[in-house]
């Protein structure tokens with residue numbers, strides 16, 4: 001397949017292999033932002049950008065950028081990219097596949113001596129994953145001028161975030177002026193991190209929207225009774241009540257998922273107290289991670305939840321405080337023009353494509369606050385991600401890179 | 415009330431106050447076995463035993479014993495007692511009420527210059543609660559010759575259990591010969607640690623049996639998928655399956671509790687993995703604490719559980735290994751003769767009494783392997799125990815001590 005593509009699949013494979021080798025020994029694949037390994041990965045990327053004829057720099061936010069000047073720079077910058085950091089014990093493709101695919105587009109343009117009117121930038125955003133500072137999407141947030149000033153003093157060990165940004169070559173003092181005015185359009189390729197494309201034998205997902213992420217904390221408070229002596233009908237067992245809540249949340253989410261628009265809700269954090277063998281649990285604190293492509297779904301879910309916990313509290317004789325929305329982000333639709341451009345690009349390279357939402361958060365959601373932005377997914381095996389068995393076939397990544405290549409050419413003619 | 419009793423309620427109150435004062439500052443009421451505070455408590459108890467005319471010693475197992483010689487020592491020893499150690503942040507009555515009540519019986523016999531035919535021993539068993547060595551009922555187990563040799567090398571910090579027993583004055587080297595051949599009968603007074611006596615306005619519970627304690631561990635294994643991207647209908651969520659299991663266990667236990675004989679089952683320990691906000695839980699390990707007065711109930715419960723987890727695993731697409739009985743103790747019936755003796759004693763002092771099981775484990779369950787043994791419960795407020803708000807009225811304890819007094823006199827005539 002690759003021989004017909006406007007990009008070179010072998011080069012992509014070579015770079016992905018090279019980055020995979022830059023990992024904590026015994027912890028494949030770990031290359032956390034701000035670590036020495038992260039610097040090593042960027043040193044490799046920078047060299048490859050230079051070899052592709054790109055002019056490299058680190059912006060004030062600590063993003064690594066490779067630039068190819070266009071004939072009419074006043075048209076603005078077409079930007080492609082993703083991130084090179086990983087979660088601990090993560091995968092070989094999450095993030096880095098998008099950086100390498102973007103780089104390959106620049107190389108392919110060079111190979112074919114294609115000059116663009118627009119400037120083109122390939123970007124490796126700083127710290128997309130939740131970093132040692134407890135926050136994510138640092139580079140892409142900063143590029144929109146929306147990195148909260150207060151975050152700069154978050155610490156991890158001896159380092160604060162300002163120091164971390166300075167260490168990677170950024171300038172934390174001038175972040176406030178980082179809002180980029182020149183981006184004509186942004187595209188990101190990413191592995192799907194879900195099972196849909198593989199199951200439906202599609203090559204490319206055109207991402208209609210990046211789901212909003214809403215986190216809701218709920219505390220269920222019962223009574224710590226002696227497990228041996230307290231009759232079953234005289235208990236206020238927080239774990240029993242919370243278990244019912246977990247099932248009800250799953251069912252409510254499954255119902256919303258059957259209506260149009262991606263919806264998911266997951267109880268991922270769940271702690272019980274006192275967590276002792278012979279004590280009836282007195283307290284459960286759980287955290288719901290909700291994802292909605294359609295904002296009204298999330299509002300319906302939260303409304304349902306507020307009413308439901310009251311009923312549960314009565315039914316199980318426990319206290320449940322009003323659910324606490326600890327964070328709440330709106331869905332981010334992909335730019336309609338870019339979605340059409342991407343579809344046309346898929347057709348041009350013969351990629352089977354479908355529209356779908358992204359359940360996961362991405363740098364694209366930040367850049368979309370600033371400029372037309374969209375993203376594509378390539379399939380990954382069994383939807384596995386953020387774990388060592390994450391896998392994407394190189395041909396699928398190369399086909400995605402080819403879609404980016406065609407889309408960039410089309411964006412440049414606008 | 416107390417003026418008519420053969421025991422002195424004020425002395426009981428005074429001793430319970432004195433012991434309550436021997437607690438970790440800021441952590442009422444904490445007097446863990448092997449701690450300096452535990453030694454301090456025993457120093458007080460020993461002085462009070464001596465003041466009551468008892469001859470004190472520490473046996474090889476580290477039990478503190480006060481002895482009153484009888485006229486016909488060849489008849490054997492009537493033993494009364496409980497334990498002076500507490501759980502961390504425990505209560506003022508659990509254990510110590512039984513030691514003080516026993517001591518008061520000896521004092522009351524002395525006051526009334528009553529000589530017994532049998533020897534009488536008041537015992538403070540070493541480390542009834544789960545101790546720093548992770549095991550419970552050390553002294554009472556050892557008195558039956560059933561403390562596993564291997565336990566002596568269990569460590570906590572710099573100390574092993576053998577060293578701990580030596581520190582309190584025991585002789586860990588001769589534990590194997592500790593099986594006491596001379597106990598004619600044993601009685602223990604304890605707070606109920608449950609809400610039944612208070613709710614039913616009874617003074618004394620005559621304990622028909624100490625429930626067997628069975629601990630069952632179950633591991634539910636699902637798949638750690640991305641919480642954002644994995645459709646609701648493609649998950650193997652270990653927490654969802656485990657939540658259903660918690661509810662089913664509760665319902666099965668409640669049903670068995672409605673048949674004759676005490677039954678309870680509690681999921682008290684529950685840990686999820688990876689416990690991360692945006693990851694579908696891959697694993698839950700839970701521990702069931704089951705209590706059965708009637709062994710057939712526990713067998714029925716475990717049979718049901720074995721079959722049920724298989725069905726759940728299929729229904730929820732997870733793997734559940736066969737439930738693992740990590741520990742399993744049979745119920746211990748109270749000695750039938752002593753139960754009648756105790757009932758007669760209740761009648762004599764005008765105490766309203768009922769037969770009931772003990773859902774909690776006690777030293778009595780060990781001594782019963784060796785000699786006729788039984789116990790009585792006194793009410794405690796709202797069933798609270800193992801926590802600072804544990805409370806028992808002094809008059810109730812005094813009434814219980816009076817029941818012991820009458821029972822001892824009756825046992826002595828046999």
Ligand SMILES: NC(=O)NCCC(=O)O
Nearest residue numbers: 193359360361362642692
């Ligand atoms: N893409 C991705 O995994 N982002 C992490 C944030 C999230 O979606 O949970």
Ligand SMILES: NC(=O)NCCC(=O)O
Nearest residue numbers: 228278607773774775776
């Ligand atoms: N009496 C008491 O609380 N014993 C502790 C062991 C148990 O029953 O859980």
